[in-house]
Ligand SMILES: Nc1ncnc2c1ncn2[C@@H]1O[C@H](COP(=O)(O)OP(=O)(O)OP(=O)(O)O)[C@@H](O)[C@H]1O
């Protein structure tokens with residue numbers, strides 16, 4: 181049996197809200213994911229790319245990765261080049277992943293978009309096909325040229341830019357990254373673990389991230405998954421509504437809302453409050469954004485409090501034109517609304533002038 | 537919306553064909569390789585106008601390739617008004633330009649002559665050149681234009697982008713009608729005055745009547761004579777003249793019709809007044825939509841620093857940072873400024889598209905000449921992705937040196953100068 185542990189998309193160097201603490205978190209989450217993977221004693225640990233958020237990572241991030249991968253024994257470590265790892269123009273030789281390969285900590289696709297390997301694992305011959313981030317056309321060509329020879333074959337790619345039915349069926353597992361949300365199709369044996377921490381809260385909050393462990397033998401593939409929680413706690417409150425309130429009441433309502441959230445003593449969380457509703461411009465002007473945030477921070481003691489204005493401003497409740505860019509229609513509606521006795525006369529005049 | 541551009545002897549291009557497709561097309565090449573020229577050819581083909589370095593170019597002769605006698609530009613585009621394809625050809629000759637507009641398949645022009653073609657294209661596109669160019673064109677060095685404009689001009693620009701110029705245009709037509717009526721009325725008044733003055737110089741009807749009676753009495757006394765017939769003839773002539781003048785003064789032309797004109801003029805003036813108010817009503821409806829679209833786009837790129845984008849009554853844009861502090865656009869960084877302007881344009885496009893069920897949809901195209909200036913590497917990657925993610929803009933042309941922008945393009949048109957006055961080599965990478 182061959183055991184593969186699959187993680188992806190660590191984006192070391194990314195930092196939500198530009199928080200330096202989140203850089204730290206990203207590193208800790210990667211460490212956590214690797215430790216979790218190693219507890220399964222896999223033959224292969226694969227990271228399907230975007231290990232770093234930029235092709236020129238901070239030295240702290242490089243050192244962290246070196247430290248993590250240095251101590252790994254008995255497990256082959258594969259890391260692909262993701263789109264964030266390589267500089268423009270598919271310059272794989274300038275990717276930090278390539279550096280990790282030269283110091284022999286990991287294996288990647290070298291200076292190329294892809295590579296093919298064959299190993300003896302547990303007495304069995306295994307084909308490992310790798311495709312780093314590349315253009316779609318190139319991907320299709322590479323995929324078409326790859327022909328497994330052994331009984332067991334796996335494909336790892338940073339991204340699968342083609343439809344599932346375009347993929348060949350001769351792989352026992354196809355693992356990819358790029359999407360930050362976990363997805364596993366056991367019948368098709370295609371898996372994406374999602375990122376190792378939350379990178380973009382808008383897209384990833386409430387979605388799953390998991391370690392995927394694939395056990396492959398002649399009879400097929402069996403999957404085990406384990407949830408990867410971000411080490412930082414996120415509290416997301418999407419339901420605050422200030423529709424119709426004036427500024428003062430809106431401020432009070434938001435303050436009360438914040439007051440009702442329970443503070444945390446240790447491990448300060450990231451708190452996100454989304455404020456909805458329809459308000460007037462006057463109300464918006466009077467919302468004390470900064471003092472609300474300061475109040476919330478004092479009360480909740482979070483790592484970061486984000487109040488997201490999601491409200492819409494409506495004009496004075498005068499009249500709703502059904503087609504604001506249709507002159508005649510708007511004129512009719514406006515005069516009707518004003519109960520203007522000259523309506524017929526004026527419309528007739530407009531029609532005459534427009535030659536209708 | 538654009539399908540094909542053909543240029544003959546247009547600036548650096550000798551004979552060239554560009555196919556455009558949906559998605560993002562990046563035009564790349566070194567300085568002077570002809571990137572901006574391609575965009576200028578498009579603008580010229582559509583509107584017989586080229587704006588360069590914020591000035592409208594009037595002398596098109598400069599566009600004729602050095603050493604040639606004329607330049608030709610041919611553009612195929614889909615008209616938003618009916619979603620059909622049209623082909624416009626314009627040629628530049630010393631001192632004049634020519635134009636023909638064809639139906640997609642047709643070989644005979646449906647409209648000919650520069651002005652007629654201009655008008656027809658404005659109709660097909662559903663907006664005039666000013667609206668089109670503020671909405672879709674972001675020129676080199678102009679991406680932050682909106683924030684540099686004085687508030688009044690900025691408001692006008694946004695008005696025009698929103699398509700509210702339609703009210704101004706209607707108002708102009710009403711004004712023209714008012715002027716026309718005024719003219720006609722004053723000519724009627726002149727006639728009336730003249731007639732009244734003639735009338736005042738003629739004897740009054742009762743005077744004529746009593747003269748007649750006097751003459752009758754003389755006739756009774758002295759009997760018929762040639763002298764009397766003579767005088768009677770004159771009196772009758774005066775009487776007829778007077779009657780004519782009176783008839784004319786009472787004619788419908790000078791009475792009822794005049795009254796009608798007066799009424800119409802009042803109606804038209806009233807109409808004009810309302811047309812002056814309506815854009816504000818329409819605008820107060822469109823603006824919130826534009827704002828919330830712009831906010832989404834801006835946060836998509838700057839969400840790690842900012843939480844909000846607000847447009848006030850005077851179209852001053854301000855931002856709120858993540859700490860809730862207000863940052864006016866003048867205080868925002870150069871890159872943030874670029875992004876706000878970009879977000880606003882795209883937002884107007886989207887908001888108009890939502891109104892499109894009721895009117896001609898916006899052109900669905902955005903043309904950007906070096907939009908990434910001032911943005912850092914990460915954000916330059918986001919910029920085209922932000923556009924690509926928008927359903928309402930189905931064609932994006934980006935002219936750029938920036939590598940990050942190229943990478944997110946669906947197609948790259950690569951221009952390589954070949955020296956010796958030869959046109960640049962064109963490679964298309966998909
Ligand atoms: N009538 C003409 N005939 C031939 N070449 C011309 C003519 N007029 C201008 N040019 C040349 O065309 C070039 C202008 O090209 P264009 O503005 O398209 O450059 P670009 O690719 O946008 O460059 P940049 O990256 O600097 O903006 C200039 O080098 C200019 O010398």
Ligand SMILES: [Mg+2]
Nearest residue numbers: 571572573676
């Ligand atoms: Mg240029």
